Amino acid sequence: MTAFADPQHPSACPACDAVPLAEQVAGKALDNARLMLALPGIHCAACISGVERLLCDQPGVRAARVNLTLRRASVDAEPGVTSEDLCAALNEVGYEAHELDPGLLAATDMDARGRALLMRLAVAVFAMMNVMLLSVAVWSGADGVTRDMMHWISAAIAIPAVLFCGQPFYGSALAALRAGRLNMDVPITLAIALAVGTSLYETMLSGEHAYFDAAIALCTFLLAGRYLDHRTRANARSAAQELAALEVPRALRLVGPGTETVAAADLRPGDLVRVLPGGRIPVDGRVVEGCTELDRSIMTGETLPSAAAPGCTVHAGEANLTGPITVEVTAAGRDTELARLGDLVAVAEAGRSNYTSLADAAAKLYAPGVHIVAVAAALGWFAYTRDLRVALNIAAAVLIITCPCALGLAVPAVTTAASARLFRKGLLIKDGTALERLAEVDTVVFDKTGTLTDGAPEPLGLDQLDERSARVVLALAQGSAHPLAQALEGGLTGRGIKPARVEHLQEVAGFGVEGEWEGMRVRLGRSGWVGGGAGVGTTATYLRIADGSAQALTFADTLRDGALELVQELQEQGKRVVLLSGDVAPAVESFAARLGVQDVISEARPEAKAEAVLALAEEGAHVLMVGDGMNDTAALAAAHVSISPASALEAARAASDMVLTGRSILPVVDAMQTARLSRARIKENFTIASVYNLLAVPLAVAGLCSPLIAALAMSASSLSVSLNALRLR
Amino acid sequence: MDVLGILIPVSLLLGGAGLAAFWWMLRKGQFDDPEGDAHRILREDYDDHPK
Numbered sequence: 027m028t029a030f031a032d033p034q035h036p037s038a039c040p041a042c043d044a045v046p047l048a049e050q051v052a053g054k055a056l057d058n059a060r061l062m063l064a065l066p067g068i069h070c071a072a073c074i075s076g077v078e079r080l081l082c083d084q085p086g087v088r089a090a091r092v093n094l095t096l097r098r099a100s101v102d103a104e105p106g107v108t109s110e111d112l113c114a115a116l117n118e119v120g121y122e123a124h125e126l127d128p129g130l131l132a133a134t135d136m137d138a139r140g141r142a143l144l145m146r147l148a149v150a151v152f153a154m155m156n157v158m159l160l161s162v163a164v165w166s167g168a169d170g171v172t173r174d175m176m177h178w179i180s181a182a183i184a185i186p187a188v189l190f191c192g193q194p195f196y197g198s199a200l201a202a203l204r205a206g207r208l209n210m211d212v213p214i215t216l217a218i219a220l221a222v223g224t225s226l227y228e229t230m231l232s233g234e235h236a237y238f239d240a241a242i243a244l245c246t247f248l249l250a251g252r253y254l255d256h257r258t259r260a261n262a263r264s265a266a267q268e269l270a271a272l273e274v275p276r277a278l279r280l281v282g283p284g285t286e287t288v289a290a291a292d293l294r295p296g297d298l299v300r301v302l303p304g305g306r307i308p309v310d311g312r313v314v315e316g317c318t319e320l321d322r323s324i325m326t327g328e329t330l331p332s333a334a335a336p337g338c339t340v341h342a343g344e345a346n347l348t349g350p351i352t353v354e355v356t357a358a359g360r361d362t363e364l365a366r367l368g369d370l371v372a373v374a375e376a377g378r379s380n381y382t383s384l385a386d387a388a389a390k391l392y393a394p395g396v397h398i399v400a401v402a403a404a405l406g407w408f409a410y411t412r413d414l415r416v417a418l419n420i421a422a423a424v425l426i427i428t429c430p431c432a433l434g435l436a437v438p439a440v441t442t443a444a445s446a447r448l449f450r451k452g453l454l455i456k457d458g459t460a461l462e463r464l465a466e467v468d469t470v471v472f473d474k475t476g477t478l479t480d481g482a483p484e485p486l487g488l489d490q491l492d493e494r495s496a497r498v499v500l501a502l503a504q505g506s507a508h509p510l511a512q513a514l515e516g517g518l519t520g521r522g523i524k525p526a527r528v529e530h531l532q533e534v535a536g537f538g539v540e541g542e543w544e545g546m547r548v549r550l551g552r553s554g555w556v557g558g559g560a561g562v563g564t565t566a567t568y569l570r571i572a573d574g575s576a577q578a579l580t581f582a583d584t585l586r587d588g589a590l591e592l593v594q595e596l597q598e599q600g601k602r603v604v605l606l607s608g609d610v611a612p613a614v615e616s617f618a619a620r621l622g623v624q625d626v627i628s629e630a631r632p633e634a635k636a637e638a639v640l641a642l643a644e645e646g647a648h649v650l651m652v653g654d655g656m657n658d659t660a661a662l663a664a665a666h667v668s669i670s671p672a673s674a675l676e677a678a679r680a681a682s683d684m685v686l687t688g689r690s691i692l693p694v695v696d697a698m699q700t701a702r703l704s705r706a707r708i709k710e711n712f713t714i715a716s717v718y719n720l721l722a723v724p725l726a727v728a729g730l731c732s733p734l735i736a737a738l739a740m741s742a743s744s745l746s747v748s749l750n751a752l753r754l755r
Numbered sequence: 756m757d758v759l760g761i762l763i764p765v766s767l768l769l770g771g772a773g774l775a776a777f778w779w780m781l782r783k784g785q786f787d788d789p790e791g792d793a794h795r796i797l798r799e800d801y802d803d804h805p806k
Contacts, residue, residue, distance in 0.1 A: 070794060074795060075800045092791060093788040095788045095790040141781060148781075152773070
C-alpha cells in the first residue's frame with residue numbers, strides 16, 4: 027500500500043541537512059545511551075543469556091537485552107562505549123554481531139506510530155466483532171423495534187469507533203484533495219462517511235438496511251493492511267545526510283608559528299592546515315609536510331591504508347592514520363570532492379522516489395473508476411425513482427462493495443510474508459517496494475572490496491619462499507600492525523615457521539619495517555623504499571636482504587562467503603554480472619577471472635561508479651547494485667534496487683534497499699527468487715480482488731446488495747488475498 | 756427478548772475489558788519479543804530477576 031505513504035524526499039542540498047544532523051550526531055556522542063546490535067546467529071535460550079552476560083560484563087555497559095524475535099540486542103551504555111567494541115567482544119566468543127543501522131529501528135518496540143496503528147486496529151476489531159454480532163440478529167430476520175434497537179446500539183458502537191480508527195485515512199485523503207489529486211484514501215473516506223451517514227439516517231427512519239458493520243469492517247481490514255505495510259517500512263534516512271555528516275566542521279589552520287581552530291568552510295585555497303593522526307582531513311589539498319598513511323576507503327573503496335608523502339593529493343573525509351601532516355588547501359567546503367559526492371547522492375535519491383509501484387498503478391486506475399461508477403449508479407437511480415434516499419443508499423452500497431479492502435491488503439500481506447521469509451535467510455528489507463523492483467532486475471553490479479571480498483588480504487606463494495627469507499619476513503611482519511604484515515604473520519605462523527632474530531626493528535610510517543639480521547640490513551615494505559627491483563602490478567609488499575634483489579610477496583583478496591556460488595548462480599540464471607571497482611586494473615581483472623566475470627570496470631571514482639550504473643540503466647537494464655563503501659553510495663542510490671552487506675558503512679546502508687545481516691552474500695539469490703515469487707503473488711492478489719469486485723458491483727448497482735452480501739464479499743476477498751500471501755512463507 | 760437488555764451491556768463490558776487488557780499488554784511491551792520470551796522462561800538465570 028505504498029500508494030498511501032508520503033515519500034520522504036531528501037532535501038537536494040546536503041549542506042542544509044548537515045547542520046541539524048551534525049548537531050544530532052554531536053548530541054548522540056554526549057548522551058550515547060542506546061546502542062543496537064544485529065545478532066544474526068542467535069537461536070536459543072543459551073545464546074540469549076550468553077550474549078546478555080557478555081555484554082553486561084563489558085566496561086561501561088549498564089544493561090543489555092536481547093530480542094530473539096528480531097535477532098538484535100539493545101545495549102544501555104555510558105558515553106564512550108562504541109558498537110565496534112561490543113561487536114568485537116561478541117565476535118571473539120563466536121557470536122556474529124554487527125552494528126545496526128538506526129534507520130532500521132523504526133519498526134521495533136520504540137515506534138510510537140506503529141503502536142498507535144495497532145491500538146486503532148485493536149479498537150476496530152473489538153467494535154467490528156460487536157457490531158457483527160448485533161447484525162447477525164438483523165440478518166436472521168429481526169424486525170420492528172428489535173431491529174431498530176440493534177441498529178441504534180450498532181450506531182453507538184460504530185460511530186465513535188469509526189471516528190477514532192479511520193483517522194489515518196481521513197488525514198491522508200484530506201491532504202490528497204488539498205493537493206488536487208485522488209489517492210486510495212479518498213474513496214475509502216467517502217465510503218465510510220456515506221455508509222455511516224445513510225445508515226444513521228435510515229436508522230432514524232426505522233429503515234431496513236444499515237451498513238454500520240460494513241463501515242467498521244472496512245476500517246479493520248484497511249488498518250490491518252496499513253499496519254503490515256508500516257512494519258515493513260523502515261524510517262527512510264537520507265544517505266546524502268550521512269555523507270554530509272562526514273564533513274569535518276573544524277580545522278587547524280597554521281598561523282605563523284602556531285595554529286588556530288577555524289570552521290572548515292572558512293578555509294581558502296592556499297591556507298595551510300594541520301591534520302593530526304586519527305583525524306579526518308577537512309579539505310581537498312596537497313601534502314606539504316610530513317609522512318603518514320591514509321585510510322582512503324571513502325574515495326577508492328580500498329581498505330588497505332595508502333602512504334602519503336609531501337606532494338600527494340588528499341581529499342576531504344579521508345582519515346589520517348599514523349603521522350601528523352600539513353596540507354595546503356586546494357578546495358574547501360562546497361568545492362571538495364566529498365561535497366560533490368553528497369550532491370550526486372542527493373540527486374540520485376530524489377530520482378528514485380519516482381518509481382511507480384504496483385499498488386500505485388492499481389490506485390491510479392481504481393480511485394477514479396470507483397467514483398464514476400458510484401455517481402453514475404446514484405444518478406441513474408435518482409432519474410428512475412426520483413427518490414434521493416434510494417439513490418444515496420445505492421451510492422453507499424457501491425462504494426462499500428468496491429472499497430479496496432482486498433487491494434489494501436494485497437501488497438502489504440505479500441511484502442510481510444516475503445520479509446519474514448527473507449529475514450530468516452539473513453536479509454533485512456528497508457523499503458516496501460524493494461521486492462517489486464528486485465523482481466525486475468536483469469543486471470547485477472558488484473563492488474569488489476568489502477562486498478565480494480572479505481577485506482582481509484591473503485598472501486600468495488608463501489610455500490615458494492625459502493626458509494631463510496620466510497623467517498626474516500615473519501620477524502619483520504611481527505613489527506607492524508599494517509594489514510598486509512598481519513596477513514603475512516598469520517600465514518607464516520600457520521605454516522609452522524619460527525621468526526628469525528632481527529634486531530633494531532623499526533617501523534617507518536608509510537613505507538615499511540626495517541631491521542638488522544646477522545649484520546645485514548633487512549627491509550620489508552613498499553617497492554620504492556625497499557629498492558632493488560621493479561614493482562609488480564598487484565597488491566604486494568617487498569623483501570630485500572642486504573643488497574640482494576627485492577622479492578615480491580603478492581596478495582590476493584579472500585572471497586566473501588558465498589561470492590563464487592552467487593556469481594555462478596546469477597550467470598546460470600542469465601543475468602549480466604558486472605564488476606565495478608575503484609581498485610587498480612590488474613587487481614580487479616585477476617579477481618574477475620577468479621570469479622568468471624567478463625564485464626569489468628576498474629579504477630572507477632565514486633562519480634564514475636554512479637555514471638556506470640546510470641549508463642546501464644539508459645541501455646534499458648534494471649540494475650541491482652551490491653556495494654558497501656562510501657564510494658559506492660552514489661551508485662547504490664542511483665541503481666534500480668540496491669543491497670549492502672552488514673559490514674557496509676552507514677551511508678551505504680542508508681542508501682540501499684536491503685541489508686544482509688550475516689557474513690555470507692549468498693542470500694542475494696534467495697532475495698531475487700522471493701522477489702519474483704512475491705511479484706507474482708501481488709498480481710494474483712489484484713486479480714482476486716478485482717474478480718470479487720466485478721461480481722459484486724453489478725449487484726450493488728442493481729440495488730440487490732443487502733448489508734449481508736456486502737459483509738460476505740468484503741470478508742471473503744480480504745481473507746483470500748491474505749491466505750494467498752501466506753503461501754509465500 | 757428482555758434478556759437482551761442485560762446481555763448486550765454485559766457482552767460490551769466483557770469485550771471492553773479484553774480491549775483494555777490488550778492496551779495494557781501493548782504498553783508493557785509484551786508483544787516485542789514473543790520468541791525470546793518463550794525461551795527465557797526455560798532458563799534459570801531469570802528466575803530471581805525476571806526481565
